[in-house]
Amino acid sequence: MTALLELADLRVSARSGRADREIVHGVDLTVEAGQTVAVVGESGSGKSLTMLAVMGLLTDPLRVTGGTVRLGDRDLTALSERELRTIRGNDAAMIYQDPMTSLNPLMRVGDQVVEAMTAHGVPKAEAGRRMLDLLARVGIPDPKRTARAYPHEFSGGMRQRVMIACALAMRPRLLIADEPTTALDVTIQQQILALIDELRRELGMTTIWVTHDLGVVARLVDRVVVMYAGHVVEDAPVRQVFSAPQHPYTKALLAALPDPTDDDRPPLAQIPGRPPAATDSVEGCPFRPRCAQAVDACATRPALQPRAQGRAACWVPPHEWRN
Amino acid sequence: MRSIARHPLLRRLVETVLTLFGVAVLVFTTLRAIPGDEITATLGTEAAGLSAEQQESLRAYYGLDKPLVLQFFSWLGNVLTGNLGFSRRAGATVGEMTANALPVTMELAVLATIVGLLIGVPLAMLSASRPNGVRDGFGQLVGLAALSVPNFLLGAALLTVISRYAHYNPNAQGFAHFTQDPLLNLQQMLFPALILGFGLAAPIMRTARSALLEVQTQDFVRTARGKGVAPWRLRVRHVLHNALNPIVTMTGIQFGYLLGGAVVVEQIFSVPGLGRQVLAGIQQKEYAVVQSTVLVIATTFVVVNLLTDLLYRVIDPRVRAA
Ligand SMILES: Nc1ncnc2c1ncn2[C@@H]1O[C@H](COP(=O)(O)OP(=O)(O)OP(=O)(O)O)[C@@H](O)[C@H]1O
Ligand code: SF4
Ligand SMILES: [Mg+2]
Numbered sequence: 001m002t003a004l005l006e007l008a009d010l011r012v013s014a015r016s017g018r019a020d021r022e023i024v025h026g027v028d029l030t031v032e033a034g035q036t037v038a039v040v041g042e043s044g045s046g047k048s049l050t051m052l053a054v055m056g057l058l059t060d061p062l063r064v065t066g067g068t069v070r071l072g073d074r075d076l077t078a079l080s081e082r083e084l085r086t087i088r089g090n091d092a093a094m095i096y097q098d099p100m101t102s103l104n105p106l107m108r109v110g111d112q113v114v115e116a117m118t119a120h121g122v123p124k125a126e127a128g129r130r131m132l133d134l135l136a137r138v139g140i141p142d143p144k145r146t147a148r149a150y151p152h153e154f155s156g157g158m159r160q161r162v163m164i165a166c167a168l169a170m171r172p173r174l175l176i177a178d179e180p181t182t183a184l185d186v187t188i189q190q191q192i193l194a195l196i197d198e199l200r201r202e203l204g205m206t207t208i209w210v211t212h213d214l215g216v217v218a219r220l221v222d223r224v225v226v227m228y229a230g231h232v233v234e235d236a237p238v239r240q241v242f243s244a245p246q247h248p249y250t251k252a253l254l255a256a257l258p259d260p261t262d263d264d265r266p267p268l269a270q271i272p273g274r275p276p277a278a279t280d281s282v283e284g285c286p287f288r289p290r291c292a293q294a295v296d297a298c299a300t301r302p303a304l305q306p307r308a309q310g311r312a313a314c315w316v317p318p319h320e321w322r323n
Numbered sequence: 324m325r326s327i328a329r330h331p332l333l334r335r336l337v338e339t340v341l342t343l344f345g346v347a348v349l350v351f352t353t354l355r356a357i358p359g360d361e362i363t364a365t366l367g368t369e370a371a372g373l374s375a376e377q378q379e380s381l382r383a384y385y386g387l388d389k390p391l392v393l394q395f396f397s398w399l400g401n402v403l404t405g406n407l408g409f410s411r412r413a414g415a416t417v418g419e420m421t422a423n424a425l426p427v428t429m430e431l432a433v434l435a436t437i438v439g440l441l442i443g444v445p446l447a448m449l450s451a452s453r454p455n456g457v458r459d460g461f462g463q464l465v466g467l468a469a470l471s472v473p474n475f476l477l478g479a480a481l482l483t484v485i486s487r488y489a490h491y492n493p494n495a496q497g498f499a500h501f502t503q504d505p506l507l508n509l510q511q512m513l514f515p516a517l518i519l520g521f522g523l524a525a526p527i528m529r530t531a532r533s534a535l536l537e538v539q540t541q542d543f544v545r546t547a548r549g550k551g552v553a554p555w556r557l558r559v560r561h562v563l564h565n566a567l568n569p570i571v572t573m574t575g576i577q578f579g580y581l582l583g584g585a586v587v588v589e590q591i592f593s594v595p596g597l598g599r600q601v602l603a604g605i606q607q608k609e610y611a612v613v614q615s616t617v618l619v620i621a622t623t624f625v626v627v628n629l630l631t632d633l634l635y636r637v638i639d640p641r642v643r644a645a
Contacts, residue, residue, distance in 0.1 A: 057545055060454075081554075089550035096549075101542040106564050106639060116550040150640040166550060 004033040004072060004206045005054070005174055011066035012049045012058065020065060024050050025230040027067070028304060031206055033173075038209045038217045038238070040253065041227035047210045048097070050227070051176045055094055056084040071174065090120045092174040093167035095196070098183045099159035103151040109162045110135070110147025116169040127169075134165040138195060157188035164196060171203055178210040193220065215257045218242065223310075226250050229286040236310025246312035248293045248321065285315070293321050339625050346621040350614050351395050357605075361385050364608035365411075398614060407619075408611025412603065417615045420600055423500075425619065428596035430501060431519065431589070432581040434512055436574060438520020443527030444570065448558060450528070451535035466528045478518045478591040485514070494592045515592045519585060523577050530573040534566035541565070567638050575631035579624040583617070 012024035024046040031037050039047050052058050054069050056076055069076040071092060076084065096102045103112060110131055117127035135143035138161040151159055160180060167175060177196055181189040197220050200207045209217045214224065224241040226234040226249060234247040245251040273290035284299040285291070291298065297315040304313045362381050363370045373381070382388040389397070401408065407417035443466075450462030486492035493510035501508040538544065539562055547561045586598035597620055604612030635642045 052545075055549055057549055059540075059545070085551045085553065087551070088548065089552075094549050096542065096546065098542060102546045104543040104547065104561055104565070105641060107560070115547070115552060119551040119553065119556075152641050152644065163546070166546070 002033055003030045003070075004035075005029075005031040005208075006070040007050070007054070007067065008070070009067035010050065010053060010069060011064065012046070012053050012062060013065040015061040015063070022065065023062075023230050024053070027227075027230075027232050029225055029232060029235070031174075031208065033206055034204060035223065036200065036207045036209070036221045037223045037225060038211060038214070038221040039225045039227060040211055040214050040217075043212055045227045046230040047212075047227055048178055051094065051178055051208065051210055054176065055088055055092060056081075057088070057094075086120070089116055089167075089172070090170045091172055092176065093170070093172040094176040094178060095160070095163050095167050095180045097179045099156050099163055100183065102163055103159055105151055107150070108148050109151060109154065109159075110143075113147075113162065113165045113169060116166045120170055130169070131165070134169060135162075137199075138162070138165045138168075139191075140165075155188075156184050157192060160184060160188075160192050161195070164192075164199070168199055168203065171205075173206060174208070175200065175205045176208045176210065179212070181216070182212075189216075193217075213257075214241075214253055226253065231286055231313065232304060232311075233287065233314070234307075234310065234312045235304070236308065236312070240309050244308060244318065246307040246310065246318060247287075247314045248291050248316075249287050250312075251321075252290075285313075335629075342625065343618065343621055347399060347614065347618055348395075350617045351398075351610075354605075354608075354610055354613055355391065357608075359608055360387055361411075361608040361610065362387070364606070398611060402615060402618065407615035408609075410604070410607075410609050410612045412607045412609060417612050420612070421597070421616060421619050424595055424597045424600045424616075425623070427498075427500070427594060428582055428585065428589075428598065429623075430508075431512060431515055431585060431594060431596060432578055434516035435519035435523055435581055435585075436578050438516055439523025439527050439577065440574065442520065442524035444531050444563075446524070447528045447531030447535055448563065450532045451539060451562075452558070454536060462528065462532070466525045466532075474518050474522045475587045475591060477521065478514070478588050481514055481518065482591060494594075498593060498595050511592070511594070515585070515588045515594055519581060519588055523574075523581075526573055526577060527570065531566060531570045534569040535562055538562050538565045564638075568635060571631055571634050571638070575627055579627050582623050582627075583620040 007027050007029040009026040009028060010024060011022055011026055013020035013022045027050055039050070041047050049058070049062065053064050054076070056079070058064065064077055067077070071087065076087065079087070103109065113131040113134055114124070114127045117130060118124055122130070131147060132143045135147060140146050140158060140161055151162070154162065180196065181192050184192060193216070199205075209221060211217050218238060221238050224234075224236060224238050225232055226247065228249050234241070234245065234250045236246060240246075241250060242254065245254060284301050285294070286301075288294050288298045293316045295316060302313045302315045304311045307317070362378070362385060366373075379388070386394065398408070405418070407421065409416050410420060413420055446462045446465055450459040453459055482492065482494070486495070493507060494514070496507070498511060499507040544557065544561055547557055552561070583598055583601065585596060586602055588594070589596045589598045590602070597616055601613055601616050604616060
């Protein structure tokens with residue numbers, strides 16, 4: 001297999017005054033063509049910023065301050081805005097977290113899908129035809145009529161379907177779905193997840209699911225990448241992540257998953273302590289303040305090392321963990 | 324069923340009538356607070372030499388002997404029946420004078436607004452494309468300059484320079500209405516429109532700049548960039564379009580202000596608009612002229628406001644739905 005996407009030591013910082021505050025601290029991540037990967041981590045761990053950096057969509061004060069993003073055989077960080085534009089929406093597309101704010105309120109939804117194609121040179125008439133097919137494909141009833149509606153006439157789920165149609169219009173090789181269901185009703189969530197997964201198979205897209213809830217995407221992915229405070233701390237096949245997590249944080253995440261037999265247990269609430277603000281520069285291992293396994297060695301930051309069938313950034317292997 | 328009294332259109336109408344009535348009362352009382360009346364304005368210091376009887380008969384002639392409340396309502400009654408009053412100075416009815424002056428004022432206001440938008444909006448877009456950058460600094464500087472130079476100064480300077488060095492002063496000849504001589508009319512309107520428009524550009528540019536900056540940070544702009552939309556389309560179709568409402572509001576306010584507030588520029592360039600009509604009325608203490616003209620201006624202002632509201636509906640489907 002060949003790597004479609006390869007992040008090497010990717011760093012994202014926010015400019016504040018003269019100084020740069022680093023938020024994403026050197027992410028290494030390779031996604032093979034056709035693979036489906038979940039990027040998991042608590043809120044604020046830098047998942048969205050990493051993905052926006054891949055798309056070249058960071059805006060002031062945020063910017064890439066180091067590393068490379070290779071898509072196919074091109075380094076995106078070396079491209080001009082003009083060259084990037086030919087890739088966005090065409091080779092790589094993204095579905096965003098909040099469908100309520102992600103569509104232009106003054107533009108008919110059909111036009112917003114058409115635009116995703118005309119931006120890449122598809123003639124208007126053809127784009128119009130394909131738009132109707134796309135709307136039908138993502139499950140929007142009566143596309144001819146609904147294409148003329150405005151976003152405010154749509155529910156959250158319908159808007160997210162429109163967003164999906166926009167993202168898939170050019171049949172991108174890479175699809176990034178950044179928590180596409182967190183803003184939706186629980187019943188709608190499953191439908192949207194299923195729809196994206198179905199279209200992913202159909203188009204053979206390499207897909208990255210971003211989520212803070214591992215349980216949601218566990219069935220959909222081949223691999224899981226765990227982020228903590230702007231670092232990748234574990235990266236392993238999905239089975240291994242669930243059966244034998246190699247990082248104490250991953251284990252804590254799993255323990256915090258909602259138990260189907262116990263509705264009262266809120267997700268993630270059981271990890272003691274709070275994640276550091278991604279900008280805090282913690283000495284040593286970033287998870288140390290909350291880690292039950294911490295030893296003296298943890299005062300030095302562990303690198304991402306091969307561990308079982310994946311990689312983990314921890315000094316203490318699982319067989320040495322207390323309980 | 325919803326009570327008809329609560330219908331927004333009806334409420335709007337009542338508000339409008341009350342506003343106009345307030346304007347009428349205000350202009351009526353303010354005028355009378357200024358010392359002098361039409362007698363002293365016509366006769367000057369000679370008015371002091373008149374005998375008591377002469378004064379009485381003149382006051383009766385000008386209708387100044389009646390109680391103020393009666394004067395007010397007889398004027399208002401006349402206005403409502405379409406009689407705006409008569410100007411002895413001009414030898415014409417206020418209705419006739421307004422029919423001449425209103426189109427001139429409207430034309431000037433429209434041209435000035437176009438100039439203001441053509442300068443203000445592109446400057447704002449330039450500024451907002453690189454906030455705090457060199458372009459932004461340049462845009463803000465022009466805006467500040469437009470705001471700080473009084474338009475009478477600019478007008479006088481422009482007129483002097485152009486007429487002296489370019490020997491071009493279309494405003495020296497008698498004023499030509501657009502219907503009489505469109506070409507000359509447009510030349511005569513050019514400088515006043517440029518000067519008023521330049522003054523207008525500043526508030527429009529400030530409003531537009533802050534609106535654009537706000538819209539730029541919104542999620543749907545990122546979505547559009549994520550689709551690979553070209554920069555110019557992004558700026559016009561997505562950002563500017565969503566920033567239009569505050570720009571329309573500010574433009575409407577400024578337009579309304581131009582209706583009566585262009586006095587100085589009208590005076591410098593001899594443009595016979597409503598501003599000059601009011602000014603002449605005040606100098607001559609022709610109460611009916613001032614009162615009726617101000618009421619016409621206020622009514623036009625109200626109509627402009629209504630049109631602005633209609634424009635919101637055209638721009639934003641969410642307003643249409645509400
Ligand atoms: N414009 C910005 N300026 C400064 N800091 C920012 C900015 N945007 C995000 N951050 C910081 O970057 C950190 C990471 O943000 P990011 O959106 O990538 O988190 P996330 O992992 O996607 O979380 P969530 O699950 O809530 O979406 C956050 O802690 C946030 O405070
Ligand atoms: S390196 Fe130490 S502190 Fe960090 S996760 Fe491993 S055991 Fe915990
Ligand atoms: Mg996020």
